[in-house]
Amino acid sequence: MSKTKEIMIVTGGQPLEGEARVSGGKNTAVAVIPATLLSDEPSVIENVPDIDDVHVLIDILRDLGAKVEYEPGVRLLVDPRGADGWQVSFRRAQKLRASYYLLGALLGRCNRAEVASPGGCKIGTRPIDQHLKGFMALGAEAEERGGIITAEAKELRGSSVFFDIVTVGGTINVMLAAARAHGRTYIYNAAKEPHIVDLANFLNSMGARIKGAGTDVIRIDGQERLHGTTYAVIPDQIETGTLMICAAATHGDVTIRGCIPTHMDALSAKLLEMGAHVQDQDDAIRVQHKSALRYRAVNIKTQVYPGFPTDLQQPISALLTVANGTSVIQETIFEQRFRHLDEMTRMGAHVRVMDRTAIIDGIPQLFGAPVTTTDLRAGAALMVAGLMAQGVTQIYEPEYIDRGYEHIEEKLRALGAQIRREVIE
Numbered sequence: 001m002s003k004t005k006e007i008m009i010v011t012g013g014q015p016l017e018g019e020a021r022v023s024g025g026k027n028t029a030v031a032v033i034p035a036t037l038l039s040d041e042p043s044v045i046e047n048v049p050d051i052d053d054v055h056v057l058i059d060i061l062r063d064l065g066a067k068v069e070y071e072p073g074v075r076l077l078v079d080p081r082g083a084d085g086w087q088v089s090f091r092r093a094q095k096l097r098a099s100y101y102l103l104g105a106l107l108g109r110c111n112r113a114e115v116a117s118p119g120g121c122k123i124g125t126r127p128i129d130q131h132l133k134g135f136m137a138l139g140a141e142a143e144e145r146g147g148i149i150t151a152e153a154k155e156l157r158g159s160s161v162f163f164d165i166v167t168v169g170g171t172i173n174v175m176l177a178a179a180r181a182h183g184r185t186y187i188y189n190a191a192k193e194p195h196i197v198d199l200a201n202f203l204n205s206m207g208a209r210i211k212g213a214g215t216d217v218i219r220i221d222g223q224e225r226l227h228g229t230t231y232a233v234i235p236d237q238i239e240t241g242t243l244m245i246c247a248a249a250t251h252g253d254v255t256i257r258g259c260i261p262t263h264m265d266a267l268s269a270k271l272l273e274m275g276a277h278v279q280d281q282d283d284a285i286r287v288q289h290k291s292a293l294r295y296r297a298v299n300i301k302t303q304v305y306p307g308f309p310t311d312l313q314q315p316i317s318a319l320l321t322v323a324n325g326t327s328v329i330q331e332t333i334f335e336q337r338f339r340h341l342d343e344m345t346r347m348g349a350h351v352r353v354m355d356r357t358a359i360i361d362g363i364p365q366l367f368g369a370p371v372t373t374t375d376l377r378a379g380a381a382l383m384v385a386g387l388m389a390q391g392v393t394q395i396y397e398p399e400y401i402d403r404g405y406e407h408i409e410e411k412l413r414a415l416g417a418q419i420r421r422e423v424i425e
Contacts, residue, residue, distance in 0.1 A: 004423055004425060005196075005425075006423050006425055007077055007398065008272060008394070009393070010386030010387060010419045012390060013249045013414050014387070014417060014418055016246055016247050016250045016416055017416055018255070019256075021258045021413045022238060022256060022259045023050075023235070023239055023425075024047035024233045024234070024235065025045075025049070025052060025195055025233050025234050026234040027055075027193070027236075028199065028202075028233040029045070029051075029054055029233055030053055030054070030101065030196060030234055032198070032199060032202050032231070033045065033057045033076070033078070034102050034111075035101075035176055035179075035202060037064070037066070037102075037108075038105060038179055038203070039080060039081055039227055040080065040225070041081070041227050041228030043081075043228045043229050043230070043259075044075050044228075044230040044231070044271075045075065045202075045231055045232075046230070046231065047232040048070070049236065049312055050073065050419065051074035051403060051406050052095075052096075052398045052402045053098060055101075056092065056095045056099075061078060063088070064083045064084075064085035065083040065085050066080045066081075067081075067299060068080065069212070074157075083109070084110075086106050086112050087113075088106075088114070089116065089137070090220075091119070092116075093116035094116060096403070097118045098118070099116070099118045100117075100128065100169060101173060102172065102174060103115050103151055104323040107135060107151050107153065111153050111154070111321060112150075113150070113151045113152075113255065114148060115148075115386050117149060124402060128144055131170045131174075132151070133161070133164075134161045134174035134175070134187075135173070136162070137159045137174075138159055139155060139156055139181075140179055148305035150373060155306065157181055157239065158181050158182060158184040158221075159312035161174050161188065162189065166304045168195075171187060172233070175199065175203065178227065179203050179208045180222055180224075180226070181220075181222035182222055184220065184221050185220040185222065186219055186342045187218040190213075192216065192262050192305050193304070195215070195237075196213055197213045198233060199213075200218070202229070204225040205230075207225070207227050208296065209225045210222055211397060214318065215411040218422045226366055227236060235266065236261060237309070239261045239405060240263070240403070241257050241267045242263055244256060244268075244278070245316055245384055246415075246417075247288065248274070248318045248320065249322075249384050250354070251292070252285060252415070256284060256286075257283065258281070261284070261285050264285060266306060266309065267308070267309075270298055273298050274296050274297075274319070275289065275295050276289045284365065292324060294324040295324065296323065296324060297320065297324060297325030297360075298323070300330070301332060302329075302332050310334060311377050313380040314340050314377040314380065315357065317340070317343065318384035318388070318390075319384060320360045320361060320362065321366060322364065323360075324361040324362055325359050325362055326360065326362070328358070331356045338353045339371075340381045341353060343378075343382060344371070344381075346370070346371055347367055347368065347384075347389055347393065348363060349366065366389040366390070367390050367392055368386065368389045368391055369389075369393060369394075371385075372395075372397055373396065373401065374397075376403045376404045377404075378397035378400070379397075380408075382396065383412075386419075
């Protein structure tokens with residue numbers, strides 16, 4: 001008997017209107033949850049999104065011996081006192097990219113870690129060399145061999161870590177390990193993303209001493225012990241952006257509450273350039289475009305924060321397929337992040353891809369078609385396309401979307417979208 005699967009069915013043409021509230025940040029949650037292992041006391045994390053990546057991490061922590069209680073929408077309690085494991089299985093690690101954060105957390109806790117190479121979405125290579133370089137600077141022996149990453153140290157000692165490139169994962173992993181190292185660590189050429197600042201704030205609430213998060217130099221004074229804490233993670237930057245794009249794409253009027261508008265400056269600037277109306281409030285953003293006029297084509301180059309985020313490149317590319325003129329997107333972070341555009345050609349999009357550059361000739365209208373999700377943010381892009389398209393769009397493999405968006409269909413339906421799932425055999 002074949003395995004039961006679902007498809008997402010979107011009927012386009014309905015302007016989204018109303019208010020939506022953003023869930024807790026995926027990118028923060030998948031770093032903060034491993035960080036709880038650095039303490040020998042229970043911690044409570046609030047505003048944790050109910051997404052598949054979180055559930056996989058919960059399973060991993062339980063495998064390691066921690067006790068975990070999760071009430072979606074309320075709290076996540078992690079009691080690490082019984083966590084004596086230091087190996088993460090291939091089966092678990094292959095389910096999400098953020099599994100490699102267990103390296104830094106376990107190295108800081110146990111002075112040793114073994115984690116299979118990370119899985120998750122197939123959007124390009126995920127080199128681990130900068131992570132290993134950072135661990136070795138702290139005194140660990142670290143290597144990747146046969147799809148397994150190992151790190152071990154008799155004692156972690158603070159040091160200066162110079163990254164050759166800006167790496168979000170490497171910055172987080174070194175922060176985690178250095179929080180329990182002896183002495184002071186400096187991370188140079190550090191990533192500046194909001195979830196790195198949030199992780200530093202979480203660790204500091206546990207008794208860590210971290211300064212400079214959000215700049216390109218982070219200073220960490222390692223502590224022998226960290227205590228438990230209660231902490232609420234920041235709102236999800238990428239969900240906020242996806243909802244902003246959905247509002248603009250459907251010529252709607254949506255207020256997105258519970259977000260941090262300054263985190264969205266790069267996207268807001270592009271939507272304004274295209275002709276949408278974007279209004280920032282204290283903890284909300286209103287996006288509207290009631291005009292029947294087509295959007296203007298724009299050029300986009302993905303960059304590390306505070307530049308245009310790679311995770312929003314795919315959703316906004318859907319909007320650019322119906323812009324007036326030719327748009328050029330340069331993807332500088334991941335080399336395989338244009339596969340969703342092949343699916344959009346089924347809907348009538350005019351797209352040419354050359355290496356890491358996509359050239360999009362805007363057309364007046366997309367048309368519903370069967371399409372297949374290839375990764376998390378590609379799924380979001382196909383949702384945007386379906387909401388704009390004339391007719392019905394069937395999105396296969398929608399489980400990718402569940403990895404990073406909490407109850408996104410419910411939120412879109414509350415705004416007036418015609419979107420649902422059906423079981424297929």
